[in-house]
Amino acid sequence: MAKLRSKGKIVLAIASSGIASLLLLGGRTAHSRFNIPLNVDEYSTCNITKRTELAKLIQKADLVIWDEATKNHKYVFEVVDKTFRDIMHSEDENSEEKYERFEYLSADSVSPVSEQIQDQDILYPTEFLNTLQVSGVPNHAIELKVGVPIMLLRNTNPKSGMCNGTRLIVTKLGKSVIGGQIITDSHVGERRTIPRIVITTMSTKWAFILRRRQFPIKLCFAMTINKS
Known part of the structure; x- marks a missing residue:
């Protein structure tokens, strides 16, 4: 001093x-x-x-x-x-008006488990598919804004640190890609882009396979991971 x-x-x-x-x-x-x-x-x-x-x-x-x-x-x-x-005359970094929110909606469809099942769209309308929440699959609606922490749900590019469980801070929100900065592991500080991908369920709970085209991420303000 x-x-x-x-x-x-x-x-x-x-x-x-x-x-x-x-x-x-x-x-x-x-x-x-x-x-x-x-x-x-x-x-x-x-x-x-x-x-x-x-x-x-x-x-x-x-x-x-x-x-x-x-x-x-x-x-x-x-x-x-x-x-x-x-x-x-400084802005509040956490102000609700500082950053615009973006809501990303998935495109959901089904693939039949058995070829004998017909009229999948009638049996399982899109409105129903949108409500499904499956472990390891991103939700139908994801609301984001710059600065929030997210976690990857898929191995999109392991060599560059983009693995299942990698955490990032959102830096950019676009219509087709999301920009983020890695905050875990050996690639801390590096920036990456995340595209939409098609994710399918492996569960046999339903008589169909859910195909969801969405960003493979989840918000992770507080989240525990057990991979044992």
């Missing part, structure tokens, strides 16, 4: 308690420095008006050091984050 200040950088030193703030050079409590309300909720904001001296100080600051930050409720951080974004 002293080294940064010696280089002319503006460093705001704050702490969650008064005692901790006394140990920091030029330190103050977070509530005092940023006018954080004592009782905060998800709708609270800091009492800082634009074009005030405090707002100008925040805009010029190069670094904020917050000691004992983990002692605060999450709403305290959200209050400061919202206020900073307002002062800095």
Whole structure:
């Protein structure tokens, strides 16, 4: 902190308690420095008006050091984050309006298990096929937007790291392909494209084989994999 200040950088030193703030050079409590309300909720904001001296100080600051930050409720951080974004005219990276959602629908059809079964379209209409959820097969409808984590359900190109279970972050959404950045294994950071492919079921639960043309992916915000 002293080294940064010696280089002319503006460093705001704050702490969650008064005692901790006394140990920091030029330190103050977070509530005092940023006018954080004592009782905060998800709708609270800091009492800082634009074009005030405090707002100008925040805009010029190069670094904020917050000691004992983990002692605060999450709403305290959200209050400061919202206020900073307002002062800095910054967009919320998680804003619902920042990224457009895309919904990809599959093209479902059937292949008979037995050639003696006729009129498959009558027995199994498309509306019924669209409702089927099968392990290892992507859903009929997949809703995505840039930044969400996904997992591959098929080995599309093992040599380039595109294997069943590979996780990626969506970077681009097109009509026929999806762009993603690998976040697992030895190909971390590399970008790949994912096309639609035809996936068939291997189950004999029905008297037909489901053929689904869809991107071989699933959302994976929280997912466990057991391959034992």
